[in-house]
Amino acid sequence: MAYPYLMSDSTEPTATTAAAAVTNKVAYLGPPGSFTYQAARGYFKVPTATTTTTPAQSEVQLAAQASIEDVFQAVEDGTATYGVVPFENSSAGTVNQTLDRFVRSTSGGGGDDKPRSGIVADATSANPHHRKGVWVRDQYFLPIVQCLLVQRSPPLSGETSPLVGGSDGDINGGDETTTTTTPSAGLGNIRTVYSHPMGLLQCDRWLKTHLPHVERVTVTSTSRAAELAAQDPHAAAIGSAACVEFYNVRVARNGIEDCGGNTTRFFVIHRKPGLSTTAPGRSYLYFTVDHRRPGALSEALAVFGQFELNLSKIDTRPSQLLPWHFYFFAECTGHHQDEVVQNAMRQLELVATDVVVLGSYPDPLGETA
Numbered sequence: 402m403a404y405p406y407l408m409s410d411s412t413e414p415t416a417t418t419a420a421a422a423v424t425n426k427v428a429y430l431g432p433p434g435s436f437t438y439q440a441a442r443g444y445f446k447v448p449t450a451t452t453t454t455t456p457a458q459s460e461v462q463l464a465a466q467a468s469i470e471d472v473f474q475a476v477e478d479g480t481a482t483y484g485v486v487p488f489e490n491s492s493a494g495t496v497n498q499t500l501d502r503f504v505r506s507t508s509g510g511g512g513d514d515k516p517r518s519g520i521v522a523d524a525t526s527a528n529p530h531h532r533k534g535v536w537v538r539d540q541y542f543l544p545i546v547q548c549l550l551v552q553r554s555p556p557l558s559g560e561t562s563p564l565v566g567g568s569d570g571d572i573n574g575g576d577e578t579t580t581t582t583t584p585s586a587g588l589g590n591i592r593t594v595y596s597h598p599m600g601l602l603q604c605d606r607w608l609k610t611h612l613p614h615v616e617r618v619t620v621t622s623t624s625r626a627a628e629l630a631a632q633d634p635h636a637a638a639i640g641s642a643a644c645v646e647f648y649n650v651r652v653a654r655n656g657i658e659d660c661g662g663n664t665t666r667f668f669v670i671h672r673k674p675g676l677s678t679t680a681p682g683r684s685y686l687y688f689t690v691d692h693r694r695p696g697a698l699s700e701a702l703a704v705f706g707q708f709e710l711n712l713s714k715i716d717t718r719p720s721q722l723l724p725w726h727f728y729f730f731a732e733c734t735g736h737h738q739d740e741v742v743q744n745a746m747r748q749l750e751l752v753a754t755d756v757v758v759l760g761s762y763p764d765p766l767g768e769t770a
């Protein structure tokens with residue numbers, strides 16, 4: 402089975418016969434060539450750029466979205482069955498936009514809606530899956546190699562973003578001289594560098610050293626950055642070498658990320674939660690506390706220790722409801738349907754407010770009980 406964890410419960414559409422292929426539309430942060438595109442293809446085992454049939458006879462159709470917001474929206478309104486969003490990077494940290502959008506998804510719609518205490522009824526009520534919004538269903542780790550991408554050849558007149566297939570595979574190739582002698586050689590005509598904020602962060606030192614005077618412009622994704630660089634001989638993009646397949650760009654520099662082992666974790670999201678499995682799991686959740694009460698946050702965190710749930714990640718985001726009021730995001734061991742996690746959530750609700758479990762997924766490092 403191509404992605405057994407998603408298919409392991411009865412909430413999923415599954416093909417019953419070889420002829421009855423099921424279309425799962427997967428929304429991802431596009432356009433094609435983004436790292437999220439690669440994560441979606443890798444996770445759902447899609448070997449070609451468009452549509453294919455997996456060994457499970459489940460047809461997967463990738464659907465590019467212009468923003469993380471649009472990926473969530475597509476899953477929320479049912480236009481897509483699953484969504485793939487970037488969650489955190491090993492050197493640049495958490496993707497705040499994804500965290501903020503989880504709050505909007507689960508707190509009832511518009512950004513100014515107040516979250517309702519107790520919507521985590523999901524962990525405590527008779528119906529453990531009853532709450533608004535999307536669920537985290539799985540995670541996917543993708544090694545990230547960042548490239549400096551520049552226009553490959555001037556667009557023909559009237560053309561804005563030509564699609565040119567294939568990489569020239571030559572990091573100093575194209576119109577420029579191939580006798581590069583210094584790391585910055587041949588980059589003198591670049592005035593603007595486009596990328597996703599995470600791309601710019603991952604290459605911050607490289608940019609300071611080799612392109613100290615260029616203007617850094619953040620865009621919705623690295624592939625959108627490549628699309629823009631393809632149209633401007635004085636621009637470059639930071640993104641994946643995969644973009645040469647889709648846009649009129651070539652790789653001017655390869656491997657420009659500042660830190661080794663550069664890896665991004667993505668979440669697979671869905672409208673329904675997963676069911677517990679025997680495999681070790683982790684859960685992702687958020688809560689807030691009464692910030693005026695001394696000890697409120699440390700009491701909340703102590704709950705995880707009391708129930709022997711290992712905390713593997715904590716983030717803070719402004720709630721945007723009140724000044725200096727924050728949500729705390731936490732990842733802990735255990736599946737949200739495990740009794741111990743449910744008991745811990747009940748305890749957490751006594752010392753915190755707006756406790757919302759976002760979902761659970763297999764823990765690749767977990768020990769089988």
Ligand SMILES: O=C(O)C(=O)Cc1ccccc1
Nearest residue numbers: 435436437597599600622623
């Ligand atoms: O912009 C992209 O390509 C994304 O998928 C987001 C991202 C950006 C940089 C590193 C990892 C993911």
